Amino acid sequence: MRRALAVLAAVPLILSAAACGSEGATTGATTSTATSTATSTAAAAPSGVKVTGNVGAKPTVTFPAGSPATKSSYEVIQPGTGNDVKSGDRVIVNLTVYNWDGKGNAVQGSSYDTKAPETIAVNEQLPQVLQEGFxxxxxxxxxxxxLANDSAVQQQATTPAEPTKVFVFDVVGTQPAALKAATGKETGESIKGVTVTNPGGEKAPTLSTKTGEKPPKELVVKTVIQGTGAKAKASQTLVVHYTGKIWGTDQQFDSSWERGQPAEFPLAQVIQGWQKGLAGVPVGSRVVMSIPPDLGYGSQAQQGIPANSTLVFVVDVLGAY
Structure with a gap:
């Protein structure tokens, strides 16, 4: 089970660490104390944890004496007056995280300190208690x-239990939905030996890599359609459609378009060619990339990809969060 990262280096990983011991946990119901008034600034959770302070500022959390809670729960401290949060939303939050160990109950970090709100997808990858609570x-x-370790079947016998974690989330808003396809002006750019045909609308482009040209030794990225959204950052999670082929053979090894579902991944966790090639690309863009073996899979053959292959991708950047 992954441990919470120091401070808030990566909120999804912090949540994942907690989820290892919390998914499938009993969800605590909200109480009348927490939801009776939108002006209340304090409420006691079923666990006895107390939160004070105003929404929009770093909260103060007081822990009860004794051992930490062993059951996961949630509590609505302030219901809010804006739009509802729905399953499937990407909710923008300020959050503060504590390790409830019954000793120091140390704060692990707060986006109020970093001044950088985080985006969390309200979906099945979250612990059930958060799916419902949001x-x-x-x-x-x-x-x-x-979020407590009340799902022991998820833990390995040799892995020590995580401290119970306490999160306070202030809901700022929601991210706009990802695009369906690249939108913008065609640039006419291309890679010598590679052809991308744009059919328009939400239809998948056609990528051809059948060529006698020698593959570039360096990473080559060309913009096929110039998007107008915010530039993707190396630290973000991207939503993309893509097709991948082998240089020179036109052999396709993967396509999210054929699966009918965009791919979503932290940019920092994919091959270096994608990391280097997509960082800085505006959302809404379509790019074609030629990735040399040393920035792809190198001498390690993958399913459908021979060793030392130059990879070619056409990619629509649909969202960055």
Whole structure:
């Protein structure tokens, strides 16, 4: 089970660490104390944790005496007055995280300190307690979540249990939905030996890599359609459609378009050619990339990809969060 990262280097990993011991946990119901008034600034969770302070500022959390809670729960501290949060939303939050160990109960970090709100996808990858809790608050609301190790089947016998984690989420808003396809002006750019045909609309482009040209030794990235969105950052999670082929053979080894579902991944966790090639690309763009073996899979053959292959991808950048 992955441990929470120091401070808030990567919120999804912090949540994942907690989820290892919390998915399938009993979800605590909200109480009348927490939801009776939108002006209340304090409420006691079922666990006895107390949160004070105003939404929009770093909260103060007080822990009860004794051992940490062993059951996960959530509590609506402030219901909020804005739009509802729905399953499938990408909710923008300020959050503060504590390790509830019954000793120091140390704070692990807060986006109020880093001044960088985080985006969390409200989906099945979250612990059930958060999936439900987020849908009980609106924009401008505050949610307290206690994530305990109450799903022992998820833990390996040799792995020490995580401390119970306490999260306070202030809901800022939601990210706009990802695009369906690249949108913008065609540039006419291409890579010598590679052809990309744009059919328009939401249809997949056609990529051809059948060529006698020698593959470039360096990474080559060309913009086929120039998007107008924010530039993708190396630290973000991207939503993309793509097709991948082998240089010179026109052999296709993967296509999200054929699966009918865009791919979503942290840019920092894919091959270096993608990391270097997509960082800085505006959302809405379509790019074609030629990736040399040393920035791809090198001498290690993959399913459908021979060793030392130059990879060619056409990629639509549909969202960056």
């Amino acid at each position: 849908t009980k608050v609106k924009h401008g609301g505050r949610l307290l979540a206690v």
